[in-house]
Amino acid sequence: MGGxxxxxxxxxxxxxxGLAFLYLPIIILMIYSFNASRLVTVWGGWSxxxxxxxxxxxxxxxxxxxxxxxxxxxxxxxxxxGTLAAVALSRGERFTGRTLFSGMLYAPLVxxxxxxxxxxxxxxxxxxxxxxxxxxxxAHTTLTMCFVAVVVQSRLGSLDRxxxxxxxxxxxxxxxxxxxxxxPLIAPAIAAGxxxxxxxxxxxxxxxxxxxGPGSATLPxxxxxxxxxxxxxxxxxxCTLVIALIAVVIVVASLATKLSGAxxxxxxxx
Amino acid sequence: xAEQLPKFDAAAEPVGPEPQLAAADIPLLRIxxxxxxxxxxxxxxxxxxxxxxxEFFALLGPSGCGKTTLLRMLAGFESPDEGRILLNxxxxxxxxxxxxxxxxxxxxxxxxxxxxxxxNIAFGLKRAGMARSEIDARVAEMVALVKxxxxxxxxxxxxxxxxxxxVALARSLARRPQMLLLDEPLAALDxxxxxxxxxxxxxxQRRLGLTFVIVTHDQEExxxxxxxxxxxxxxxxxxxxxxxxxxxxxHSRWIAEFVGDxxxxxxxxxxxxHHRLTIATRDAGTVVVAEPRQGISKTIVSVAIxxxxxxxxxxxxxxxxxxSQAINRLExxxxxxxxLGALTTYKVRLDSGATLRSSMANTAQIDIDAYNLxxxxxxWFTPDDCLVLEQ
Numbered sequence: 202m203g204g205x206x207x208x209x210x211x212x213x214x215x216x217x218x219g220l221a222f223l224y225l226p227i228i229i230l231m232i233y234s235f236n237a238s239r240l241v242t243v244w245g246g247w248s249x250x251x252x253x254x255x256x257x258x259x260x261x262x263x264x265x266x267x268x269x270x271x272x273x274x275x276x277x278x279x280x281x282x283g284t285l286a287a288v289a290l291s292r293g294e295r296f297t298g299r300t301l302f303s304g305m306l307y308a309p310l311v312x313x314x315x316x317x318x319x320x321x322x323x324x325x326x327x328x329x330x331x332x333x334x335x336x337x338x339x340a341h342t343t344l345t346m347c348f349v350a351v352v353v354q355s356r357l358g359s360l361d362r363x364x365x366x367x368x369x370x371x372x373x374x375x376x377x378x379x380x381x382x383x384x385p386l387i388a389p390a391i392a393a394g395x396x397x398x399x400x401x402x403x404x405x406x407x408x409x410x411x412x413x414g415p416g417s418a419t420l421p422x423x424x425x426x427x428x429x430x431x432x433x434x435x436x437x438x439x440c441t442l443v444i445a446l447i448a449v450v451i452v453v454a455s456l457a458t459k460l461s462g463a464x465x466x467x468x469x470x471x
Numbered sequence: 472x473a474e475q476l477p478k479f480d481a482a483a484e485p486v487g488p489e490p491q492l493a494a495a496d497i498p499l500l501r502i503x504x505x506x507x508x509x510x511x512x513x514x515x516x517x518x519x520x521x522x523x524x525x526e527f528f529a530l531l532g533p534s535g536c537g538k539t540t541l542l543r544m545l546a547g548f549e550s551p552d553e554g555r556i557l558l559n560x561x562x563x564x565x566x567x568x569x570x571x572x573x574x575x576x577x578x579x580x581x582x583x584x585x586x587x588x589x590x591n592i593a594f595g596l597k598r599a600g601m602a603r604s605e606i607d608a609r610v611a612e613m614v615a616l617v618k619x620x621x622x623x624x625x626x627x628x629x630x631x632x633x634x635x636x637x638v639a640l641a642r643s644l645a646r647r648p649q650m651l652l653l654d655e656p657l658a659a660l661d662x663x664x665x666x667x668x669x670x671x672x673x674x675x676q677r678r679l680g681l682t683f684v685i686v687t688h689d690q691e692e693x694x695x696x697x698x699x700x701x702x703x704x705x706x707x708x709x710x711x712x713x714x715x716x717x718x719x720x721x722h723s724r725w726i727a728e729f730v731g732d733x734x735x736x737x738x739x740x741x742x743x744x745h746h747r748l749t750i751a752t753r754d755a756g757t758v759v760v761a762e763p764r765q766g767i768s769k770t771i772v773s774v775a776i777x778x779x780x781x782x783x784x785x786x787x788x789x790x791x792x793x794x795s796q797a798i799n800r801l802e803x804x805x806x807x808x809x810x811l812g813a814l815t816t817y818k819v820r821l822d823s824g825a826t827l828r829s830s831m832a833n834t835a836q837i838d839i840d841a842y843n844l845x846x847x848x849x850x851w852f853t854p855d856d857c858l859v860l861e862q
Contacts, residue, residue, distance in 0.1 A: 366548055367581035369568040371595030371646065378569075381594075385585045 227444060234437035241432045251438040261439060264423035268403055271334065271419060275341035276398035282342070283349025283398075284391055288379075290350075291357040292365075309347045317344060318411030325412060332414030340412040341402040348401065349394035352458075356390035357383075389457045396454035400447050497560040499524040499650060499682055500545070505554035507540050514540040516706035517554070524649075527676050527683045529697035531690055533729070537706040538686045539578075542652050545684065546575040558649070569598070574648035578655040580639035582627040588614075588638050589623040595646045613641040616675070633664050640672075644679070653685040657692065669695045690730050694718070702726050718777075724860045727775050734778065734827050737862070740770045747854055750774055754825030759798045760857035773860045780856035781829035783817060783842060784849045800851045803827065805842050817842060819850050 208216070234252075238245025255261060290303050309317060321340045330336055360383065368378035406421040413422060420443065424436055498521035507515040515537040522528050530538040543549045544556060547568035555562050563571060574595070582591050592613050596606045614620055617637040627635060636656065643651055656672070657665045673696050676683045687693050693700050694714035701711045710722040721727040724735065738752030746762045750772065758774050786802070806826070807818035816830040827850055842848055 361579065361581060363577045363579060363581040364583060366546075366568070367575075367577055367583070367642075368594070369548075370546060370575045371642070372569045372598030374567070374569055377598075382583055382585075 230437050231441045231444070233434060234441040236434050236437070239434070241434055241437070251434045254435050255438050258435065261420075261423055261427075261435075264418050264420045265439070267334065267417055268420035271337050271341060271409075272399045272402040275338045275345060275402045276395050278338070278342045279346040279398045280349050280391060280395040283346045283394060284353050284387075286346070286350045287353035287357055291354050292379075292383075306350055307347050309344055310351070314344070314405070314407040315411075318408040321408065322411040332412060333417040336412045336414070337409050337417070337419060340408045341398075341405060344405065344408055345398035345401045348397050349391075352394040352397065353387060353390050356387045360386055389460045393454045393457045396450050396457070400450050400454075403443070403447065497557075498522060499526075499559065500684075501555075501557040501560075502541075503555045503557065505541070505544065505551045505556060507537070507544060507549060508552050513706050515544070515551075518703075518706075518708045519554075520701060520708060520711065522650075522682065522684060524682055525680055527673065527696055527698045528685070529693035529700045530684065530686045530703060531693040531700050531730075532688065532703035534688055536703040538688075538703045539654055541703070542575070542654055542684065542686045545650070546573060546652055547571050572649040573652060574643040574646055574650075575652040575654065576639050576643040576656050578658060580627075580635045580659075582635060582638055582642070584627050587624050587626055588619060588630070591627065591638055592641045592645050594642065599646060609645055613645050616644070617641045632659055633668070636660060636668065640675075644675075644681075648681070650682040650684060653683060655687055656685065658687075658689075665692070666695075672696055694730075702729065704729075720858065721775075721860070724773050724775070724862060727858065727860060732778050732828060732830075734776045734781065735860075736774045736825070738772060738774060740767070740772060748859060750859070754823045755801055755821060755827070756823070758857065759854045760859055761854045763859055767859055767861065769861050771862055773862055775858040775860055776852055776856055778816060778828040778830040779814075779832075781827060781850050781852050783819070783829050783831065784851065785842075786847055786849060798854060799857075800849050801827065802847065802849055805844055805846050805848060808842070808844055815841065819848060821850075 233241060233244075235247050235249065236243075236245055237248035237250055286306055290299065290306075296302075318340065321336075321343070325332055325336050364382050364386070365375075365378045368382045369375060373381055404421060405419075406425060409419045410422050410425075413419060418426070420439070424439065427433065427436055500520075500522040502518055502520040502522075505515055505518050506513060518537075518541060530541060532538045540549060544551055547563070547566065550564060556564065558571070558573070583594065586594065589610055592610050593606050596609055601609070610623075614623060617640055619634065619637050619641065622630065622634060627638065630638065636659070640656070653672075657668055660668060669692060672683070672685075683696075685693070685696060694717070697714065699711060699713055700717050702709045702717065704725060710717065710726055712720070717726065717730055721730060727733045728735070736752040736755045736758065738750040738755075738758065740748055741751050741757070742749040743762065748760050748762050748767070750758050750760060752758055752774060755774070760774055801819075801821050803819040803821040805817055806820045807816075809816045810833075812833070814830045814832050816828060819827045819829060821827055829850055
């Protein structure tokens, strides 16, 4: 048993290579954000100079603020709609077109973002909507809603239906049974879905660049347009901050999923 | 229909003496020709049944016989496609589960994992709008009733199977339902715990004077706890009877085989005189049996004898008078002996090749009465020990 658990040199090497491939670029980016030199590729000693400069870059800060607002708003709407869709699909009576509906709900999961972005742009132009915060928010909601629905539906599917029946038996109307029993039990999955939607919205470039308007660039758009003029170490600094934020959100989301999973195990019958 | 029947709900309006008298004739629950279909499959197929207040009634049957579907219709989770369900004389077809004065204990207990034992038990009371002090008093009463003292703050995850079962029972009893439905309540418990819980259930039911309807596939459990048993098969209610009647006078061959062990011999009625039927069987020769009280219309029948009514004797002169006078004597060889403690069961291969099962109580400490493998014996039984079942 002990021998099989020890890693062979080959395993160690492939693990190291794999991790390096995934994380080395990010680590280099983070280290160079503390570079004192103006040239991105030349190391000039440790410094917080670029973070300081970032504070004075109002355009970048505005873009960051815009991204956070879009992410929070679209994640909230997506969570609401995605949860409702998941409940309808797993709890509602079998309605005609149920399979079609669930298939269409999940289509954005596999749809190329360029197509989603372009079609939304055409829609916004057709209805003559002024492109800006709300158009990006709506676009991100359509993208992230399906992810929320998937997460919540899998949790609902594993939930014992007799729990709701027991609540009804003990005097709850169906709606009350949902609020008193089902909602608390799927809350961790809803929270995880929200955070997933938040991070997806935060790092989206393609759909945002299709659906945004002048003067309301999101952070990825801003970074992308700066990089086209040449990479400044300041970009490394903002990227490091974004990575830190997303890392925190992902850790919280996975903790929430783990909590929900632990409850699922015990909620299973017998 | 419902309007013509007297009101039974004393809390809703005062009832005069006359309707009350009439109400006494109304069973607590009346099921009238109820049919439930799932697609083309008839899960419950024309069941009619009366259950009276204060009864402990068991619905017994193999899995898939429709007993749980029937119970779920009583709780309101399914609605009948045909027929009516009357509670206190009122049709409850359109009464939603949360408005029925009926509570259910679920097979997997369905305890709310995010609530403590106390909050699980109090759940239904809060919904009923009881005052906080009343709820506390009722929860304490229920906790004492099912002996869960000290566990009130635990979450269901931190309880044993037996404790979960008690919480589920307390939760379903807390609202003082007119009728408690129990769906295989003891199936998840081990044998010893199951037996002691069966007696506790009976004790509880007697003490509270409630009506219990239990669904089970375990015939021993049904016979232990219930005053009356309804046997279901393929969506139909085959027989409703007391445990003794069900065992001693089953209506059909199927019930005879489902409830307990039985020896069955197919045969044809040859003669009928002095309330005795002479039946020529293929495997056990000519058997004389008592004619059933309700008479028998067919000539092709089955003779059924419970194993404990088949006595064994050594070959040669019979040791006692009853054995020598027994009309039905079959010779054979012991092929199997199972010592089960309280009794020993034997399989006797008759000369026809058929097997007859016999079980004898081990009343003596030494094995003086025991028979050995390959020993030739006489198996005998009286005409009154036999049942005649139409095929």
